[in-house]
Amino acid sequence: MSERSRTNPRKSASQQRSRLTVDALLEATARILVKEGYDRASTNKVAQAAGVSIGSLYQYFPSKEALVAAVIDRHIQEMMELARDALARVRECAVETAVRELVKVMIDAHRVNPKLHRALVEQVPRVGRLENIESIDREVSELVRQYLEARRDEIGVADPAIAAFVCVTTVEALTHAAVVHRPDLLAEERADRFVDDVTRLLVQYLREPQPQRP
Amino acid sequence: MSERSRTNPRKSASQQRSRLTVDALLEATARILVKEGYDRASTNKVAQAAGVSIGSLYQYFPSKEALVAAVIDRHIQEMMELARDALARVRECAVETAVRELVKVMIDAHRVNPKLHRALVEQVPRVGRLENIESIDREVSELVRQYLEARRDEIGVADPAIAAFVCVTTVEALTHAAVVHRPDLLAEERADRFVDDVTRLLVQYLREPQPQRP
DNA sequence: ACATTATGTGAGCGGTAGCTCATATTGTGT
DNA sequence: ACACAATATGAGCTACCGCTCACATAATGT
Numbered sequence: 175m176s177e178r179s180r181t182n183p184r185k186s187a188s189q190q191r192s193r194l195t196v197d198a199l200l201e202a203t204a205r206i207l208v209k210e211g212y213d214r215a216s217t218n219k220v221a222q223a224a225g226v227s228i229g230s231l232y233q234y235f236p237s238k239e240a241l242v243a244a245v246i247d248r249h250i251q252e253m254m255e256l257a258r259d260a261l262a263r264v265r266e267c268a269v270e271t272a273v274r275e276l277v278k279v280m281i282d283a284h285r286v287n288p289k290l291h292r293a294l295v296e297q298v299p300r301v302g303r304l305e306n307i308e309s310i311d312r313e314v315s316e317l318v319r320q321y322l323e324a325r326r327d328e329i330g331v332a333d334p335a336i337a338a339f340v341c342v343t344t345v346e347a348l349t350h351a352a353v354v355h356r357p358d359l360l361a362e363e364r365a366d367r368f369v370d371d372v373t374r375l376l377v378q379y380l381r382e383p384q385p386q387r388p
Numbered sequence: 389m390s391e392r393s394r395t396n397p398r399k400s401a402s403q404q405r406s407r408l409t410v411d412a413l414l415e416a417t418a419r420i421l422v423k424e425g426y427d428r429a430s431t432n433k434v435a436q437a438a439g440v441s442i443g444s445l446y447q448y449f450p451s452k453e454a455l456v457a458a459v460i461d462r463h464i465q466e467m468m469e470l471a472r473d474a475l476a477r478v479r480e481c482a483v484e485t486a487v488r489e490l491v492k493v494m495i496d497a498h499r500v501n502p503k504l505h506r507a508l509v510e511q512v513p514r515v516g517r518l519e520n521i522e523s524i525d526r527e528v529s530e531l532v533r534q535y536l537e538a539r540r541d542e543i544g545v546a547d548p549a550i551a552a553f554v555c556v557t558t559v560e561a562l563t564h565a566a567v568v569h570r571p572d573l574l575a576e577e578r579a580d581r582f583v584d585d586v587t588r589l590l591v592q593y594l595r596e597p598q599p600q601r602p
Numbered sequence: 603a604c605a606t607t608a609t610g611t612g613a614g615c616g617g618t619a620g621c622t623c624a625t626a627t628t629g630t631g632t
Numbered sequence: 633a634c635a636c637a638a639t640a641t642g643a644g645c646t647a648c649c650g651c652t653c654a655c656a657t658a659a660t661g662t
Contacts, residue, residue, distance in 0.1 A: 189609075189658095189659070189660090191610090191658085192608075192609060192610095195609080195610080211515050212513055213513060213515075216648075217650060218650085218651095226610080227610060227612060228612070228651080229609095229651095229652085229653085230610055231651095232650090232651065232652075233609075233610080236651095237651085238649095238651095296515075296519075297513045297514070298513075299426055299510065300510040300511070301425055301510075301511070305510075333581075336573065336581075336585060337585075339573070340585060340589065343561050343562055343565045344558050344561065344562065344589075346561070347558065347562075348554060348557055348561075351553070352553075356553060359550060367550070368550065371545070371550060371551075372554070375554065375558070375590075375593040376589075378589075379588065379592060379593075403628090403629065403630090403639075405629085405638095406639060406640095409640080430618080430619060431620060431621075432618090432619080432620085432621095435642095440641095441640060441641045441642060442620095442641085442642070443621095443622080443623085443640065443641055443642065444639075444640055444641075446621065447639075447640080450621095451620080451621085452619090452620065452621095603662100604661105604662090605661095605662095606659105606660085606661085606662105607658105607659085607660075607661095608657105608659070608660090609656105609658070610655105610656080610657070610658085611653105611655080611656070612653105612654105612655100613652105613653100613654105614652090615652080616649105616651095616652105617650090618647105618649080619646100619648080619649085620645105620646095620647090620648105621644105621645085621647105622645080622646105623643100623644100623645100624641100624642105624643105625640105625641080625642100626640080626641070627638105627639080628637105628638080628640085629636105629637085629638070629639085630635100630636085630637080631634105631636095631637100632633100632634090632635095
């Protein structure tokens, strides 16, 4: 076993209990960010809330920033998974179907952990390693651009890059604002209308540009 | 003069030099927020940069939060002035003219002090008195809703409140993102196309809903 | 069973943050 | 000229922050 163990990476970089420690720390960080905000989320408090010593915290995270960055990464992963899946699913669909599906998915993505999402967006300063919250947009923009380019005949916008930017920024802003600030718009009965509106907004934009009237 | 001075508010709540002190503090705070971020903007540093003693700072602002809130208020006032003026100006205009004008104005508003705007949005935690950055949207939404309601015959959306929310959120997000993250889209020659795109996006949305094709 | 490594502990260090207060300086009305 | 209010000063207090380190305990390989 000696030779194989040297060539192969170790089965797990850590024993099980260390994974538990890390998990507890991430959960506690998220909880405290939501409940108390970034400023008041001291490392000592996080460690205590996680039921872990402050020393252990610094064994896995070299700084407070790294700790919060890990929480952000994890949260982004969860949201991106939904988005990536959806984008793959609609690659062959017509524009309207695709847009509607993506709008729905983005709403769901913002509902994965809306309180944490809000805390991350509103509390955590976008500096250094912490500016990744916006990296979603960049990756999604690229995927959407590819989709639009493949369907160039079906859409009427001159520059797919601008169109992708417009679509992604708009959907992100509307779904975020709706989930965070206007949950009433997403209540059972009204939700469909909201999705319809956003879908129409984008589909009409993507179709032929309406000729200027004299 | 004794009687009049008791009934009327004092001509100025402060002597001139105190106004200068307050101004210096606000300017310094803005400068440091931009250059160093919220975390590193300590009250001592702000006072020093303003050329004012720390004691004076606390004579006018009871806390760091209040100081930053004052900077936010002042910045919002500057942006809102543009927006309010524009809304008043286009109240009687047709939808397309109005939307185009408002898009332009929102770009200008974000250009009033883009670095400060970015710092306020990205660095300052939205807690307590500090959550006012978003109050712009609320006031503007209401004004837009009124406009849309007055032109109900010209537009095809069922719920003016939803439409106002969609329009305001979209314009704010697109202009903000463009100014802050994609200044290339606003370069001399391309800017018009961007304005056209955003205008078209909204105007088509506001017009008659396109009947579903079978 | 034992040596070795992985993991966990928490008292406490250096530093800085926000903020106070006793005192000094400047402006104002008479 | 003088009294009194308005304004300005900055040394220094408390509190907590992020973080380290010398040591203890648990798991692993042989």
